[in-house]
Amino acid sequence: MNSLTEENYLKALFNIASEAGEVNVNELSKRLGIKMPTVTSMMKKLAEKKLVQYESYKPLRLTEKGKKEAGLIIRKHRLTEMFLAEKMNFGWEDVHDVAEQIEHIQSPAFFDKMDELLGYPKIDPHGSPIPDKNGKVTWKEYNKLSDCKMGETVKLAAVINTSSDFLKYLNSRELRLGLKIKIKSIEAFDKSMIVAYGKHAAEVLSNIVCERLMVEKA
Amino acid sequence: MNSLTEENYLKALFNIASEAGEVNVNELSKRLGIKMPTVTSMMKKLAEKKLVQYESYKPLRLTEKGKKEAGLIIRKHRLTEMFLAEKMNFGWEDVHDVAEQIEHIQSPAFFDKMDELLGYPKIDPHGSPIPDKNGKVTWKEYNKLSDCKMGETVKLAAVINTSSDFLKYLNSRELRLGLKIKIKSIEAFDKSMIVAYGKHAAEVLSNIVCERLMVEKA
DNA sequence: ATATAAAGTTAGAATAATCTAACAAATATT
């Protein structure tokens, strides 16, 4: 059994790896808000437990065992987010902090019930995939809205940045997952887009925003 | 903010006090499965924080502040139990262990949602009162079934021992809260009762069981 | 290619929560 602290390191390792590929001590340190020497010693500990492959001055890597355990924590996190959003009327901008705590609950039955009540969802409220019971994640191939061309119509499938502020911004524009979005024009200068969706006939989205919206062909 | 460990001490202090009146170090030590010296030092720490009144060799007492904080933890515990039972299809014999973990979640919104979805319940699945938002508990005046007389008809209002085994025993006899129970006879020798309820015309309940069933006038 | 900066490690200390061993006080028993 891993401690809550160890679980947080595993999860961060997993998340950074899936965003950035490589994980180094410095990144992990910043992400967790924990000083580098502490991270180093925890890496040695996790290496002892065969969860991390650790060699001095080399990038950090989760072992298969480490990936599985991290995946299972993320499964609990995302199932919880979905449960909060779908069954407890939380907004997608409010689910993260609670899920961050509930992901550490030790009770397979609890998460199995969630899963069942939700009808075995494949994604969380932000469109991120929920790992399966073996901790395996399968990412769908999405494109950034910012990479799409004028005239295309796409479906909003996921959001990348899940900060509360970004999600509140999306709320204010009534942008939510599943929406069909038509790209009306793209400003050459700053790559901002004018798009149409739902009741919005011409909404301007900055490139910063478009880079964080993942879409699939409609 | 109190640590998870401190919360467990507070809760145990509160629970023992409401069962046994006085709390001594030895009792608390046994309840928590923590050695006496550790308990002593934690009591000094909680006294520093004005949560416990502590004097060497004297019985332990929660301060008003301590009672309130303990009550709020128990509120979260019991709300959770109710939520698990009512909204997630857990049996009353399975809710305790999960609630024991979720009671430490820091998120007023989370418990407010539970409360709301449950329609502001006053009791948990075992009939124990849910403390209010100030941590205050109000116990209803119940009687033990074992103190009732032959011929009386009473309503099962709460169960005292919430061990999984006891609750499974009650399940096997289809005994649940709210049930009207008629006392058909009492065996003078061992004080066992023959009772009728629901589809059960003549069920024998030992005194051990009857002492753990709290009832009110039907 | 050398100097500077950034990243990583080692060593040693701090805090929270726990323990055991030994001692002290309160309570119970003869």
Added chain:
DNA sequence: AATATTTGTTAGATTATTCTAACTTTATAT
């Protein structure tokens, strides 16, 4: 009342997680 038992405390050690300060290695930039 004297003794034995139970309960409670003190002192000191242990483990997990964190820190700072000092040093080393690797990467970057002249």
